[in-house]
Amino acid sequence: MEIVLICFIILMVLIIVSIQLKKEGTENKETSNYQYTMDYPIQPLSKKTSSKVDCPGQPLSRETRRNIVENMGYSSDNKKDEVELVVNLNIKSQTDLQKAEKQLDELYAYEWKTSGESYEAVRDTIAKLEEAIDNYKYESRQERYIKERESFRQYPLEEVAVVLHYKKENGEISNRTVDVTSYQKTDFADSSYIYGYCYLRNEYRTFRVDRIKSLADGKTGEIIKDIKSYFIKKYESSIYYKMDCLFEKYKEIFRVLFYIAKADGSYLKAEKIVIRDAIRKLTNDDSLTDENIDSMMSMLDVPTFNAFKIDIKSINRQKLPIDIFKVALDIVNTQNTVHSKEKEALEYMAENLDNVSKNDIVYKVDLVEQLKKQKVLEKNKNISEFKKECPECHTKNTLKKGTRRLKNHSIQRYQCNDCGKIFSEKIEEDNN
DSSP, rough: OEEEEEEHHHHHHHHHHHHHHHHHHHHHHHHHOOOOOOSSSEOOOOOOOOOOOOSSSSOOOHHHHHHHHHHHHHHHHHGOOOOEEEEEEOOOSSHHHHHHHHHHHHHHHHHHHTTTTOOOHHHHHHHHHHHHHHHHHHHHHHHHHHHHHHHHEEEEEEEEEEEEEEEEEOOOEEEEEEEEEEEEEESSSSSOOOEEEEETEEEEEEEEEEGEEEEEEETOOOOOHHHHHHHHHHHHHHHHHHHHHHHHSSSHHHHHHHHHTTTTTTEEEEHHHHHHHHHHHHHTTTTTHHHHHHHHHHHHHOOOOHHHHHHHHHHHOOSSSSHHHHHHHHHHSSSSSOOOHHHHHHHHHHHHOOOOOHHHHHHHHHHHHHHHHHHHHHHHHHHSSSOOOOOTTOOOEEEEEEEEEEESSSEEEEEETTTOOOOEEEEEEOOO
C-alpha cells in the first residue's frame, strides 16, 4: 500500500512540473514578441552589399548563410523586415539592465541574420549599449558596497577611553576600562557593538551595547546616557570622518588616478607616492597620513575604461586646484615603459580635458619615444660600463636587471651570473 501511495505522489509531481514547464514556454514566447520603446532611436541606413562574413567561426558560403537566415525566420530578400530600432541607454535599475542585455542579444542576432552586412547604426548602437551596461554594472558595484557598509556600518575612532559596567552572558557584572577603536551599527541584529582594548583582559574585545549598564567618559568622568550619539560625535570629530567626506567629494578623481596607476596591472610604491602628494594638494590638508590616503584608495574597485571616461567628463566640469593630467603623466613616468592602456588613457584625457595645453599633449605624444630612447641608452651603457662586484661571491660577472625610478632617486638591480645573488644600488638623481 505504501509503495502505491509513493508512486501516486511521484506521478502527481511529474504532472505539476510538466504543466509549469508549458506555462514558462508560453511566457517566453510572449516575452520574445515584446517591442521596446526606449530613448535612443536608430534610423536604418541603406544595406551594404558585401560577401564578407562578420561573425565568429569559419566563413560560410552564401548559400549556407541564406539557409541559416531563412531558418531563423528572416529573409534577406524581404526589405519589409527593416524596422526602426530603439534602445535605452539610461540604465537605472536591474529591470532596465535585464531589458538592455536582452536587446543587446537581439542586436547581436540581427547582425548575425544579416550575415555581417548590418547597418552602421546597429553596430554603433551595439557599442553604445555595451558601454551603458558596463557603466551601470560598475556603478551598481560601488552602490552595493556602500549599502553593505551602511547596513553593517563601522565608525572607526581614535581610541576613545571609557569606563563601563558590563553584564556578561552569565549575568556577572564587571567594571572595564576600554580604549574604544570602533563603534559598529548593524541593521540585522538587536544590538550595536563597541570594539577596543580591554585593560581587564589585556586584549582587544567586543562589547554589546545593550549589555552595558553604564558608561562614563574616561577623561572627564561624565556619565553617557546616549551611547550611540556619543560615539558618532566622536567619529565626526576624528580623522576618519574627514577621510569619508573627502572620498565622497573627490571620488571621481580618486578613481581616475587609481585607474592610471593600475592600468599596467600593478600598483607600485612610486605610484602611491605621486597619488599621496596629489591628494594632499587637492584637499589642502597635510594632516592626512600615508596610511589615511592608502585606506581611501583601498575602498575602490579598479574602474573600467568606460567608467574612467565618464569620470574624466565629470572632472572636466569641475575647477580643481591640481592639474590631473600632469599627475597622470607623473604616475606613468615612474616606470621605464608605457603600457598600452596607460597610453590610451592619457590620449583620452588630452582630448577631453579643457585645461590640457598643446605642450602637454606634445609631451604626452613624445613620452613613449623618449622612454624607448632612454631604454636603448641604458642598454648600451650596461655593455660598456664597469661591472659591479657581487657582495656574495665577490666576482664581477654581474648583469643589470632593471631600474626603478622613485621620487628623488633610482634603484638599480643587479644579478650575479655565478651565484645568482640579486642585489641593488641606490642612484641619486642629477637635478642640475
